[in-house]
Amino acid sequence: HPPSSWSLLTWLQRPTLHDAAKKERPDAPPSISLSAAKEWSPPSIKEEMPSPNMTKAEIDRKAMPPPPPPFKKPNQKQPLPTISGDEDKTPTVPTFTLSSSTPSFPSLNSAQRTSSNRLPPPSFPAPNSAQRASGGPGAPPRLPALTPSSSSSSSSNLISPPIRSPVQLPNRTPTNSSFSLAPPPTHSAIPTKPRKKVLLTPGHSPLDWARLSSSPSANLRGLPPSTPYLRVPPSLLKQMTGRKGKDAWTVLGGKVYNISPYAPYHPGGEPELMRAAGRDGSKLFGEVHPWVNWEGMLEGCLVGIAVEEAEVGPENKMEEMD
Numbered sequence: 494h495p496p497s498s499w500s501l502l503t504w505l506q507r508p509t510l511h512d513a514a515k516k517e518r519p520d521a522p523p524s525i526s527l528s529a530a531k532e533w534s535p536p537s538i539k540e541e542m543p544s545p546n547m548t549k550a551e552i553d554r555k556a557m558p559p560p561p562p563p564f565k566k567p568n569q570k571q572p573l574p575t576i577s578g579d580e581d582k583t584p585t586v587p588t589f590t591l592s593s594s595t596p597s598f599p600s601l602n603s604a605q606r607t608s609s610n611r612l613p614p615p616s617f618p619a620p621n622s623a624q625r626a627s628g629g630p631g632a633p634p635r636l637p638a639l640t641p642s643s644s645s646s647s648s649s650n651l652i653s654p655p656i657r658s659p660v661q662l663p664n665r666t667p668t669n670s671s672f673s674l675a676p677p678p679t680h681s682a683i684p685t686k687p688r689k690k691v692l693l694t695p696g697h698s699p700l701d702w703a704r705l706s707s708s709p710s711a712n713l714r715g716l717p718p719s720t721p722y723l724r725v726p727p728s729l730l731k732q733m734t735g736r737k738g739k740d741a742w743t744v745l746g747g748k749v750y751n752i753s754p755y756a757p758y759h760p761g762g763e764p765e766l767m768r769a770a771g772r773d774g775s776k777l778f779g780e781v782h783p784w785v786n787w788e789g790m791l792e793g794c795l796v797g798i799a800v801e802e803a804e805v806g807p808e809n810k811m812e813e814m815d
């Protein structure tokens with residue numbers, strides 16, 4: 494094992510130095526191959542025991558690991574392998590395409606890459622895997638066997654990764670499932686009540702209503718100006734049906750609104766709206782369009798709040814309103 498003060502990079506790159514040394518001195522004993530790298534270990538302290546007459550500085554220098562080799566930028570002569578196997582382009586950064594050739598592996602500065610570009614990529618899937626056993630048109634091509642001198646034992650069995658075939662892919666949802674690009678069923682669910690939009694008369698669009706209801710001069714409550722908010726008991730509410738010359742009131746969320754001015758603007762039509770007149774329309778409203786912001790739309794129409802019969806004082810009697 495390397496001394497702990499060594500950086501991992503230095504340690505990994507050490508076979509490169511040996512490799513280079515081997516090139517310079519072909520007669521040198523074969524020192525490092527990829528498999529031999531596993532067994533390599535840095536020189537032990539015992540081997541380099543300091544002689545008694547060495548100075549402390551010399552001893553320290555000896556004990557230090559060798560400096561890392563200078564970074565070598567890959568050049569034209571030593572193209573990096575890419576997954577596309579296109580040796581001519583020689584990119585400085587490893588690239589990949591979706592083509593079926595050799596993947597770019599190991600990583601750019603790993604020991605395996607620097608020590609030997611001649612070694613084939615790692616075997617994947619494993620030679621005895623189910624993917625290989627299935628064979629067929631997608632069976633991977635075998636690489637020519639390596640010469641015994643270039644690598645040891647197991648690496649001669651290496652073959653390139655399998656070519657992606659358009660045939661069956663494992664663990665994929667079958668195409669006969671209900672998959673589609675349609676939104677999930679919750680978004681396309683049919684509403685409980687059918688939508689019945691009506692054609693509004695000119696000048697009664699939602700925008701027209703927005704303009705009218707935000708105008709301070711409009712009296713949408715149907716009450717004398719500056720009338721305070723009323724406490725409306727059921728007995729009073731049920732008289733306000735929009736008939737007999739009276740306005741139509743409804744209750745939404747406990748608040749009483751005069752819906753008569755809104756009737757010609759209601760996209761669902763006046764008859765539909767009037768189904769809520771003279772009573773609590775919260776349930777009807779929620780069944781048809783719970784997304785509609787009634788509080789904002791009917792703000793100017795607010796008459797008061799709905800209360801129980803017993804809660805009403807004599808001042809809120811109908812007679813006093815007339």
Ligand code: HEM
Pocket residue numbers: 687688689690691743752759760761762765766767768769774777778781782785787790791
């Ligand atoms: C009382 C206050 C109400 C307000 C402020 C109101 C407002 C609206 C609005 C803004 C739309 C258009 C919705 C859209 O396009 O998405 C609409 C449509 C509609 N409303 Fe109302 N509505 C009210 C009450 C009612 C009531 C009580 C009913 C029925 C009993 C009703 C039935 C409909 C129908 C059938 C449509 C057309 C269908 C649709 O567009 O979904 N509305 N209403």
